[in-house]
Amino acid sequence: MHISDGVLPISIAIGCGVASLAVAAWSAKQTASEDLPKVAVVTASFFVSSLIHVPLGPTSVHLLIPGLVGVLLGRSAFLSIIIGVLLQSLLFSFGGLTALGANALMMGVPALLCGLLFNRLRGTTHKQNLLIGALAGGGGTLLAASILALLLVSGGEDFVGVMKLALLSHLPVFVVEALVSGFTVSFLFRVKPELLEQRLGALSQG
Amino acid sequence: MVAAQTVQLPLYALFVAALLLAGGWWLTLRTLKSIACGTQVEQPERDWSVPVIDASAEGDSLFHRWDVRFKIVALLGFAFLVVATRSPWSALIAVLLSLTAVFVAKLPLRRSLQRLLAISGFLSMFLLIMPLTAVTRPGDTLLIFGHLDWLSFNLRGLQLALAIAGKACAVALLMEPLLATASLPRTVEGLTRLGVPEKVGQMILLAHRYIFVFIEESRRMMVGMQVRGFQRRGNVETLRVMGNFLGMLFVRSFERTQRVYDAMQARGYQGRFPAPFYFKMSAGDWLHASVWLLLGVALLLFDRLGGC
Structure with missing residues (x-):
């Protein structure tokens, strides 16, 4: 799920760029320097997970995990996402150079919200974590797809057809994302619960 | 209600057009792929699924000699x-300009074609x-x-x-002259000099380094899973295994990274790599940068006023 160069009107592209830079600056400020390794790990995993394909009927989809990034990083999630998107653009040209801001907002805003949601709900049992993880995973992807749709339609009514197709093709992805994220969160809860602490944001807050 | 001009074509024209379109599309992809992959050197040690950003950093060309800061801003x-x-004609001119940049920078065409291939799916849909x-x-x-x-x-x-x-193709073609003509640490240092926080620059370098480590790690884990009889199917069980796989990847990479970071700090790492980069701007840098920006402005003027 990426927007390439040339799709968005120039004003939207620049606007998204400025907005994402502002949010990234805030997110970087919230990140303590001793947490940089964790942010780097999640960023690289975000990148690698986009190379992992999950079979789905006749085709396969690759993972997006904006929700999971939010769950793991809290407020630092946006910083992680924008660097991940930048690296994807630099290495593969997935998502364009000029659409970088739009792509970062598309994945980063859901990540921030999912992190917030996860922090609020914070399950104490295995089942609860599975459910909340699934909610964050599915909800994050749903939100990202909605932002994608909104951005596409900003190009004018000609883009409505493309937008519908993009939304439709993401329907199965929501389910895959929700289940995989749920299982991942419950796994981490059992194996290494301190990874789910999100202490990054909490530290600089207190 | 809308006064659009319609051109009636016979039904068989649709089939001919569809056939031509599909054939042309297939042929383009085939050619791109064969050029992109054909000359690849076989090296089992290296993973080719993730390319090296700065493979041609050692070369010598107008782009290699260009101050990184000017290069980033201008391009x-x-x-x-x-x-x-807005018009396809200006887009065509932009593609030609970007291609010129690739040739002036003396870069191998293969990487640029791989970039085009990467965006071809999205663009075909459009x-x-x-x-x-x-x-x-x-x-x-x-x-x-027909009817x-x-x-x-x-x-x-x-x-x-x-x-x-x-x-999209024009910008994708620009990526190689922009990135491959200087080493990545140098490019990042240029970004830092342009005002990107040092913390972010370090994160880019660390994350880029880890990507290759994690891909290797995930491949090892995948082999382990396959040895134990795991098969990817389209069912919930597969998704559960993938979820655990992802969780395990997080746990392992986090522990490894923590160890590496501790070791780095023990060796005196204080948030930056002590690599000396010297930047000096010359008249040539200004000239080169203004040429690109003027080309861009001229293109935009042609697009808005040219009338095609």
Whole structure:
């Protein structure tokens, strides 16, 4: 799920760029320097997970995990996402150079919200974590797809057809994302619960 | 209600067009792929699924000698000016300009073609869908095949899609001259000098380094899973295993990274790598940068005033 160069009107592209830079600056400020390794790990995993394909009927989809990034990083999630998107653009040209801001907002805003949601709900049992993880995973992807749709339609009514197709093709992805994220969160809860602490944001807050 | 010009075409024209389109698309992809992969050197040790950003950093060309800071600002500005154009003709000119940049920088064509291949799926979708779904406006030309009234092919939509594809290709072609002509640490240092926080620059370098480590790690884990009889199927069990796989990847990579970071700190790491980069700007840097920006502005003026 990426927007390439040339799709968005120039004003939207620049606007998204400025907005994402502002949010990234805030997110970087919230990140303590001793947490940089964790942010780097999640960023690289975000990148690698986009190379992992999950079979789905006749085709396969690759993972997006904006929700999971939010769950793991809290407020630092946006910083992680924008660097991940930048690296994807630099290495593969997935998502364009000029659409970088739009792509970062598309994945980063859901990540921030999912992190917030996860922090609020914070399950104490295995089942609860599975459910909340699934909610964050599915909800994050749903939100990202909605932002994608909104951005596409900003190009004018000609883009409505493309937008519908993009939304439709993401329907199965929501389910895959929700289940995989749920299982991942419950796994981490059992194996290494301190990874789910999100202490990054909490530290600089207190 | 809309006074659009319609052109009635016989039904068989649709089949011919579809056949030509599919054939042309297939042929383009084949050619791109064969050029992109054909000359690849076989090296089992290295993972080719993730390319090296700065493979040609050692070369010597106008782009290699260009101050990184000027390069980033000028090419980024040029990219935004390209994206601001509207007609497919200006997009075509932009593609030619970017191709010129690739040749002037003496870069292998293979990497640039791989980049085009990466965006080809997304762009094919646009080229296919836009003509069929674009809204009919007065003055549009619609092609209608036979009696299939619901299947109208809007030429303005095609034009729009072609412009988008052209602009995307032009910017994708710029990426290699922008990134491959200096080592990544140098490029990042240039970004830092331009005002990006040092913390962010370090994160880019660390994350880039870890990507290759994690891909290796995930491959090892995948082999382990397959040895134990795991098969990817389209069911919930597969997703559960993938979820655990991802969780395990997080746990392992986090522990490894923590160890590495501790070791780095023990060796005196204080948030930056002590690599000395010297930047000096010369008149040539200014000249080169202004040439690109002026080209971009000229392109935009041609697009808005040229009338095509």
